[in-house]
Amino acid sequence: METVYTQGVWLAEALQKRVMNYEKxxxxxxxxxxxxxxxxxCFPMAYYFSRRTGIAVLWVAAVSEWLNLVFKWILFGERPFWWIGESSLFETKPPQIQQFSYTCETGPGSPSGHSMxxxxxxxxxxSTLASFLYSYTRSMLLMVVPYLLYLMVLVAVGISRVFILAHFPHQVVTGTLTGIVIGVILNHRVPDLRPLSFFVHISMGLLLGALLFHAALERCGVNLSWSIALAKKWCSHPEWVRLDTTPFSSLARDCGAMLGLGLSQYWKPGGWALPRAPRALCLALSAMVLYHFNRILLPTSPPLLxxxxxxIRYSLVPQVVMVFVPGLVHLLTEKKKNN
Structure with missing residues (x-):
């Protein structure tokens, strides 16, 4: 793998030299x-466009991120920003590269979670937008446009991850291809209108499954904290190493989102039926609430807290989007209509 890693470092260096003007x-x-x-x-935008699509986005996001976590624990992928320092291959000719505030992620590098x-x-x-355009226009040309935009997004994401030294090129390609397969498969298995018990079991299954797998690897003598130590050692700015990039943060997000999705469908089965204008208002309000919600700083010590x-934060996200905000907008629009 040294040859693959080395070529990836030189590619990242060349990429930074060529496109550094577009750093932002x-x-x-x-x-x-x-x-x-x-x-x-993505979840709020998709949900207010189509309820099923929104639920599918949340479902696919949680499962794909959980699988990415498991794959990283198995594959032990290096990240460029620490591998350069750990390797002895660049002592005579170090690459002219730069780290950024998003570089110092703490989990293993393979496959790329962003890409996956x-x-x-x-x-x-x-695929939802392509089907929608075709059903209304019967134009094959318009149906292809969302897929072209999709490919452009994937290429841009891959380049950005290599550019900031978060991943090697092969990790980006692996994550992208794996994510496409997962998206295609899970998009046909969306848990719409399933009982609360289903989501409780899914949430607990993801949590216990990951913890048991982690414990088994640790029992076999595998140190799963190796990547965190390297990130802290080689990150050029210690404040760039954040707790919300650790594998257990991803696990908490996925399990919380699944429980929140179940609670949302339990509180309001079928969701709120709103016309187009109120749905646009819901999207604006949800975006504002989630933006400020995400900005709330959480105590990082002790880590378990x-x-x-x-x-809890991510268990509330589906409820904000599916229950609280639509319920408020429905209440206001009905009151205005009655008046």
């Missing part, structure tokens, strides 16, 4: 392709 754009791309964006951004979750989630949205609060 690539940082924006890597920011909006963060797995949390699937929950906080983005390709899975955006497949759901692209952080993970519990992180779980």
């Amino acid at each position: 754009f690539w940082l924006f791309v890597t920011h909006v392709s963060d797995p949390k964006a699937a929950f906080l951004l 979750v983005t390709s899975a989630v955006w497949w759901v949205m692209a 952080f993970y519990c609060l992180f779980f």
Whole structure:
């Protein structure tokens, strides 16, 4: 793998030299392709366009991120920003590269979580939009447009991850292809209108499954904290190493979102039936609420408290989008109609 890693480092160096003038754009791309964006951004947009699509986006995001976590624990992928320092191959000719605020992620590098979750989630949205356009226009040309945009997004995300030294190129390609497969498969198995017990079992299954797998690997002598130590060692700015990039943060997010999805469908089966204009208002309000909700700083010590609060935060996200905000808008529009 040294040859693959070495070529990846030189490619990242060449990429930074060529497109450094567009640094803000690539940082924006890597920011909006963060797995949390699937929950906080893609899910509300998709839900107010189509209820089933929104539920599918949340479902696919949670399962694909959980699978990415398991794959990372198995594959032990390095990340460029620490492998350069750990390797002795660049002592005589170190690469001219730069780290960024999004570089220092703490989990293993293979496969890329950004690429995997983005390709899975955006497949759901692209295929839904393509079907919608074709059903209204019967134009094959228009139906192809969402898929072209989808490919452009995947390429941009991949370039951004290599550019900031978060991943090697082969990790991006692997994550992208795996995400596409997951998106295609899970998009046909959306848990719409399933009972609360189903989601409780899914949430607990994801949690216990990951914890048992983690314990088994630790029992076999595998140190699963190796990547966190390397991230702290080689990150150029210690404050860039954040607790919300650890594998257990991803696990808390996925389990919380699944429980929240079950509670949302339990509180209001079928959701609120709203016309187009109120749905646009719901999207604006949900975006505002989730934006400020995500900005709330959680205590990072002890870590267990952080993970519990992180779980609660993402269990509330589906309820905000599916129950609280639509319920408020429905109440206001009905009151105005009666007046």
